Amino acid sequence: MRIALLGTGFGQAHAAAYAARGDVEVVMFGRDPEKTARTAGRFGFAPSTDLDTAFADPSFDLVDICLPIPLHAPTALRALEAGKHVLTELPMAATLEEGRELVAAAEASDRHMFVDMFERFIPANQALEDAVRDGTYGRLLELTAWSAVAPLWPGASLGLAALPMEAMHSDLDLITRALGMPREVNVTAVARDADAAAVEATFAFDGAIARSSVSSLRPMPWGGRGGYTAAFTDGVLESTSTMGHDGRPTATLTAWTGDGAREVELPQADQYAAMIDHVLAVLRGEADNRITPAGALDALRLTLRVDHQVNGAG
Template sequence: MQESTIRIALVGTGFMGRMHAQVYRQIGGCAVHHVLSLKGQTAEELAGKLGAEVAPDFDSILANPDIDVVDICLPTDLHAPFSIRALQAGKHVLCEKPMAIDLESADQMLAARDASGKTLMIAQCIRFWPEYVRLREIVKDGRLGNLRSLQLTRFGAFPTWSSEGWIGMEPRSGGAALDMHIHDTDFVVDLLGEPDEVISRGSVDERGVSRVFTLMRCGRTTVQLEGGWDLPSSAPFRMSFRAVFDQGLVMFDGGPLTIYRDGQAPEPVTDLPRMSAGDVGGNLSDLGGYFFEIDYFLRCIREGKPVDASSPESSRQALAVALNEIGQVHHQGAHS
């Protein structure tokens, strides 16, 4: 694609749709032309902020030759059908994570991508989150030696923002494991490859898996993950990691990313990029990986390059591991 404005249709106007909209307002060389809400009530306000039109339906977006990209920010069970239709209509597609509700749907998305010749990318924001990007660099360049162990956590209160409460319906969202915990599963799979062993336990309630504890063996690295949305409504959202290397420790727990070495003062990392989230609400004040993933996707479109940093094949691989975790929790988990 030449250096012209990339024209986008944003499909979905909930929390994640608003997050993506805030990113598009800050990135040059693109414009949101149409906004579609399946419920309709929030499309007018968001379209007004973007200087976009409200699309009457999805068919009108697919038939519009001026639209280059369709950005899917819909409930998880709708990711595959809407992405497939957009690819079949000759549009590039950015689809929110997780890739799909099951592997069959993910495979259908890959087949549609192959048949269309267009770009499909799954928005795996943690791959682009500055603290996690820096951890990846430290692992890959070996400056602290081998990665011995990695612990990742992600938990908070149950999210109440979903339309008609779809996020609390496991057949639609995949529960906490597929909606929240998969961020960390995806990061591990992308960083270390498919695990040699996965052992998962957790808790199950009327919304499905509400908390998951997973132990992975990835070569010589032991990985421990914990994620869930079963905290009180007043509890803050938290994501963190602790990476133990031969020659040091890298920690992130909401404050500055910090490196620790024997006999040296702690080394806070102060050069990470920041992008304000503005007025989107939710549990984040920093656009973080949302900005950098979308910027990367648009650059790949413009330059005709593959989305190697977030290929849908790798997202499918992470989905397979997460579904394995869910299956183990349901089989062995504590029910409440």
């Protein structure tokens, strides 16, 4: 499998997953020759600044798009038109119109398109999806998803302009997959400055409520923390996770019922590596695509609705 990896910023998260494999060849594309060569070299990849090659070279099987959000949809469309399989970072598009265009293009193509809904591969999130589907604890009545982070990514803004699209999208996917689309959305927000803020969104459904809370108002020692609490008619699932600078994230899942609390055993999993595993398994014909554009459209629709209330976006 030969992969054109576009982007030297967040592309490093995908690069680490590819570098741990022995069945892919990766070329990393970037605009700055020095930075591209330095970053690609860290992972043992070849560097390139000739973006056109990613689409024109017939030896590339997959184009992996880790570019700024406004470039996701047009680059994905170009890759599909060039006959490439496509993996794009989330959100897949900057507007709902672009998202719908991607869905149509992907469904009309004989190539696979994937959206990096990496949180679907987190074991605790999979446990919630299973519980909702199987009715393990009855009917879901309340779901709260939250995350709070320090400025862990130098140069990256996590202010109000960025938080809904950059930081809430995955949790909103968790909510829409569990409960569908809400009939009512209410959003409040506060900013410390242009790069640090918090957003709180509440959602009303028929017979259920949900909440998504995200904040970048934390000092560096905090690292990153998050999770969810899901209250069902007959029990509660509580997920917590942390990450810091030690490279050893933690995650726990607890099931609460009338009989008490029970810690649910979770398999060890790196969500990005698991997502890449899934993409390559689909391309080998060993799995069905779980992260299609059509399956990501509701999360995009709700994210844009929250973004509109925070930033007046279209």
